[in-house]
Amino acid sequence: xxxxxxxxxxxxxxxxxxxxxxxxxxxxxxxxxxxxxxxxxxxxxxxxxxxxxxxxxxxxxxxxxxxxxxxxxxxxxxxxxxxxxxxxxxxxxxxxxxxxxxxxxxxxxxxxxxxxxxxxxxxxxxxxxxxxxxxx
Amino acid sequence: xxxxxxxxxxxxxxxxxxxxxxxxxxxxxxxxxxxxxxxxxxxxxxxxxxxxxxxxxxxxxxxxxxxxxxxx
Numbered sequence: 001x002x003x004x005x006x007x008x009x010x011x012x013x014x015x016x017x018x019x020x021x022x023x024x025x026x027x028x029x030x031x032x033x034x035x036x037x038x039x040x041x042x043x044x045x046x047x048x049x050x051x052x053x054x055x056x057x058x059x060x061x062x063x064x065x066x067x068x069x070x071x072x073x074x075x076x077x078x079x080x081x082x083x084x085x086x087x088x089x090x091x092x093x094x095x096x097x098x099x100x101x102x103x104x105x106x107x108x109x110x111x112x113x114x115x116x117x118x119x120x121x122x123x124x125x126x127x128x129x130x131x132x133x134x135x136x
Numbered sequence: 137x138x139x140x141x142x143x144x145x146x147x148x149x150x151x152x153x154x155x156x157x158x159x160x161x162x163x164x165x166x167x168x169x170x171x172x173x174x175x176x177x178x179x180x181x182x183x184x185x186x187x188x189x190x191x192x193x194x195x196x197x198x199x200x201x202x203x204x205x206x207x208x
Contacts, residue, residue, distance in 0.1 A: 004165035005181055006172065 019054075026051045035093065059117075063124040066132065072125050076118050084110060142174050145199045148192040149174075163187040 030048060033039045041048065062068060068075055088106055091097050097106070149159055156170045163170075163184060172178035173188070180188070189196050 002160070002164060002166050004160075004169050005184055006169045006178055007166065 023051070023054055026054075034090075059121060060124060063121040064128055066125070066128040068121070068125055069129055072118075072122050076114075076121075080114055083114065142176055142199075145188070145192070146174050148194050148199055152192055154192075159188070159191060162191040 026047060030044065030051060033044045033047075034041070063072070084107070087110055088097070088103060091102070091106060097103060149156070154162070156174070157167045160167045160170045164187070165184065169178060169180075169184075170188075173180050173184075185196055185200055189199050192199065
């Protein structure tokens with residue numbers, strides 16, 4: 001059976017659409033479990049891991065294919081405050097934050113994670129730029 | 137009025153006495169894809185354009201270039 005570029009293209013678009021739907025609904029499911037059903041994270045950690053793995057995969061693909069070339073720093077400048085606010089707000093609404101110490105604890109936990117993510121994505125982007133001779 | 141069929145490609149194919157299926161086999165595509173390209177309902181990649189041009193013994197210009205190109 002011949003699989004030509006048009007069929008591949010349609011197949012890829014269908015798969016991407018399906019992935020998008022699953023990604024959004026998994027996130028919706030996680031939020032629902034967390035905030036509406038008040039479930040403990042250890043009862044849905046597997047779904048959370050799938051969602052994080054998918055997010056990481058999308059990030060790796062985007063950064064290693066040069067989609068973010070020249071915009072990595074700019075991207076993280078926007079991402080870092082958004083992630084900070086989201087995580088702190090989430091924990092606050094869950095009733096996990098009662099003092100400044102808790103906030104500091106969260107920041108200490110978030111900063112290394114974001115730093116590792118930034119360095120990793122930056123490395124992928126640099127590698128792509130070097131490979132394609134776009135180093136300045 | 138804009139011609140909605142890629143006549144250049146169709147004529148080149150007919151000149152070579154090839155059916156859509158035969159051309160498709162030559163360029164490793166499906167008959168449906170060739171039909172859609174001729175009807176301008178699918179924009180082929182440059183690779184496929186080159187394969188088609190080579191199979192029809194024409195240049196890319198002769199088959200795909202249009203003076204008043206309508207990119208859709």
